[in-house]
Amino acid sequence: MTSLLKVEGLSVHFSGLKALDDVSFELEAGQVRAVIGPNGAGKTTLFNAISGYARPTAGSVLLEDTEIVHCSPHLIAEKGLRRTFQNGGLFAALTVLENVMTGLHTQTPGTFFDVLLGRRKAVEAEIEIREKARDLLKLMSMDHMADTPAGDLSGGQQRIVEIVRTVASEPPVLLLDEPAVGLSPVARQQMMEIIKRLSGEKGVGILLIEHAVELVMAAADRILVMAAGARISEGTPEEIRSDKAVLEAYLGHA
Numbered sequence: 705m706t707s708l709l710k711v712e713g714l715s716v717h718f719s720g721l722k723a724l725d726d727v728s729f730e731l732e733a734g735q736v737r738a739v740i741g742p743n744g745a746g747k748t749t750l751f752n753a754i755s756g757y758a759r760p761t762a763g764s765v766l767l768e769d770t771e772i773v774h775c776s777p778h779l780i781a782e783k784g785l786r787r788t789f790q791n792g793g794l795f796a797a798l799t800v801l802e803n804v805m806t807g808l809h810t811q812t813p814g815t816f817f818d819v820l821l822g823r824r825k826a827v828e829a830e831i832e833i834r835e836k837a838r839d840l841l842k843l844m845s846m847d848h849m850a851d852t853p854a855g856d857l858s859g860g861q862q863r864i865v866e867i868v869r870t871v872a873s874e875p876p877v878l879l880l881d882e883p884a885v886g887l888s889p890v891a892r893q894q895m896m897e898i899i900k901r902l903s904g905e906k907g908v909g910i911l912l913i914e915h916a917v918e919l920v921m922a923a924a925d926r927i928l929v930m931a932a933g934a935r936i937s938e939g940t941p942e943e944i945r946s947d948k949a950v951l952e953a954y955l956g957h958a
């Protein structure tokens with residue numbers, strides 16, 4: 705299987721500090737890969753370097769065989785690698801459905817003015833977008849909330865809607881930064897189900913930072929373990945669970 709994302713020898717140094725040190729891994733379509741490690745391990749720096757928010761000192765990032773390492777965040781997103789942030793910022797006054805529709809508008813040919821002027825093609829596109837947004841919400845079991853203002857949702861529900869909005873643009877690769885942080889145990893479980901569904905049913909390649917190790921063990925196909933900027937282990941959840949280096953370097957800090 706060819707990889708969607710191929711990271712090779714990626715490093716980010718901040719005046720002498722090796723925040724990310726020669727990290728390599730691959731991500732395939734339909735795969736969920738978790739990145740774990742103690743505080744300061746370099747997980748966020750890895751995400752920033754891949755998505756264009758930090759300038760790598762060395763290394764390569766291939767997105768479907770295209771080098772993206774020196775591209776801007778905007779261009780990387782356009783090429784099909786999307787990410788969520790810990791505080792994604794939905795439009796509070798818009799409904800859940802409208803928020804998801806903003807993720808879909810990037811794909812449509814009609815402009816806002818076309819819609820205002822009632823041009824037929826644009827209006828048809830708008831109807832199509834609305835239907836697609838509803839379908840996506842249904843897939844994520846959020847359709848009952850479609851007409852609720854996003855500002856009225858709980859933190860966990862907002863995070864789910866943010867992910868739905870991000871996947872609405874159908875990116876082949878999705879980077880999720882701690883999607884389950886601060887969620888109740890039930891909401892965490894729901895979040896992991898959503899992540900598995902996105903990879904299983906939509907074939908999205910998902911890279912995720914998550915501190916809740918039990919969730920990672922249940923949801924990820926493969927795990928990358930980092931400490932002090934470097935990769936200390938890589939493998940399936942079973943392999944990671946019994947890796948001595950991980951137990952010492954990671955769980956020792958926990």
Ligand SMILES: Nc1ncnc2c1ncn2[C@@H]1O[C@H](COP(=O)(O)OP(=O)(O)OP(=O)(O)O)[C@@H](O)[C@H]1O
Nearest residue numbers: 718721722723741742743744745746747748749750
């Ligand atoms: N812009 C920056 N300038 C200088 N040092 C930085 C910068 N960003 C991160 N670092 C340092 O790089 C190291 C890795 O940080 P990073 O935030 O990537 O770790 P992390 O694994 O995401 O940690 P956490 O789990 O706490 O979010 C840390 O020592 C951090 O202080």
